[in-house]
Amino acid sequence: MISTGKKDFRHLSKEELIAFLEERNEKPFRARQIHEWLWQKGARSFDAMTNLSKSLRESLKENFNFNSLSVDVRQESKDTTIKIRFKTFDGYFVEGVLIPADDRITACVSSQVGCSLTCSFCATGKMGRKRNLHFDEIFDQVVLLNEESEKHFGRKLTNIVFMGMGEPLLNYSQVMKAIERITSPDGFAMSPRRITVSTAGISKMIKKLADDEVKFRLALSLHAANDKKRNEIMPINEDNNLGSLIDSLNYFFDKTHNRISFEYILFDKFNDQVEDARQLIKLCKQVPQVRVNLIEYNPVEGVPFHRSKSDRAQFFCDYLNNHGVNATLRRSRGLDIDAACGQLANK
Numbered sequence: 001m002i003s004t005g006k007k008d009f010r011h012l013s014k015e016e017l018i019a020f021l022e023e024r025n026e027k028p029f030r031a032r033q034i035h036e037w038l039w040q041k042g043a044r045s046f047d048a049m050t051n052l053s054k055s056l057r058e059s060l061k062e063n064f065n066f067n068s069l070s071v072d073v074r075q076e077s078k079d080t081t082i083k084i085r086f087k088t089f090d091g092y093f094v095e096g097v098l099i100p101a102d103d104r105i106t107a108c109v110s111s112q113v114g115c116s117l118t119c120s121f122c123a124t125g126k127m128g129r130k131r132n133l134h135f136d137e138i139f140d141q142v143v144l145l146n147e148e149s150e151k152h153f154g155r156k157l158t159n160i161v162f163m164g165m166g167e168p169l170l171n172y173s174q175v176m177k178a179i180e181r182i183t184s185p186d187g188f189a190m191s192p193r194r195i196t197v198s199t200a201g202i203s204k205m206i207k208k209l210a211d212d213e214v215k216f217r218l219a220l221s222l223h224a225a226n227d228k229k230r231n232e233i234m235p236i237n238e239d240n241n242l243g244s245l246i247d248s249l250n251y252f253f254d255k256t257h258n259r260i261s262f263e264y265i266l267f268d269k270f271n272d273q274v275e276d277a278r279q280l281i282k283l284c285k286q287v288p289q290v291r292v293n294l295i296e297y298n299p300v301e302g303v304p305f306h307r308s309k310s311d312r313a314q315f316f317c318d319y320l321n322n323h324g325v326n327a328t329l330r331r332s333r334g335l336d337i338d339a340a341c342g343q344l345a346n347k
Contacts, residue, residue: 009064010136039187042143044068069140096141106159107145112166120233123300124165132171138178163198169205192216201240206248210255222262224271225279246286261291266308277319284325292327
């Protein structure tokens with residue numbers, strides 16, 4: 001559905017909604033009912049609001065758009081990971097991933113259509129950025145992935161990670177508004193401690209998170225522990241070097257005391273040697289209570305990097321732990337359906 005110039009219904013303020021209803025002599029409780037449909041029940045159309053009169057639903061349709069996401073393609077991996085390609089109202093596509101485990105079910109959601117950062121190992125960065133997602137489109141991903149989780153695994157989502165397409169801190173206001181809806185007691189009601197926002201590293205925006213006193217957790221996509229190597233694979237590092245990032249992360253921790261983690265993809269013979277581990281340990285010592293998630297590299301067409309050998313990856317992980325750094329080696333999920341880290345590109 002292409003926009004007709006009418007305002008998106010979910011972008012109305014509470015005051016605008018009440019004024020609209022009062023003009024039509026609707027009872028005040030209708031606003032509460034509509035709010036419940038939108039943010040507790042996750043309705044994605046006016047027709048879904050079945051306890052509203054037909055005449056009110058028709059009036060809403062006449063005056064507003066309801067620009068919700070829809071499921072376009074669903075893929076299931078042999079390891080039970082599920083990837084869904086969502087279609088926006090204006091014809092773009094974004095992807096979300098459902099990752100089941102024994103003790104949790106995690107939804108990986110996107111914040112942008114594509115990405116403006118050009119990290120050399122990531123498929124999404126090759127798309128460029130088409131547009132930012134609105135807060136309600138991010139919310140829709142959570143609702144739809146939760147529905148998929150309940151249907152397929154018989155369990156609700158337990159965790160959400162902003163590690164899909166896009167750089168969340170370059171869509172700051174909409175990501176923050178989405179998280180507000182996801183965590184609100186009269187919304188999806190998820191604890192912010194179960195939400196992790198991952199960034200490629202924008203120092204001033206990390207400090208803004210701290211100043212806004214966010215409750216969720218923060219992950220830095222690190223992937224190299226010295227500026228020379230990080231510049232090679234992540235151009236954003238040229239304006240946000242490791243020194244400035246360490247400063248902003250310490251500021252974030254001092255303000256929030258929220259857990260910080262480093263995401264570190266292991267590339268064969270690039271960042272998986274003993275000296276790389278030593279540099280990473282030195283970096284970790286500069287941030288309180290930081291954890292390291294070591295990630296297996298997932299192949300991307302046209303990219304020259306290769307995955308570290310299994311024994312090398314395990315040695316790297318053990319070396320970190322033996323030197324006082326809390327490190328975990330994460331095995332790739334959804335590799336056969338291009339749902340693994342760095343592979344989301346609407347193939």
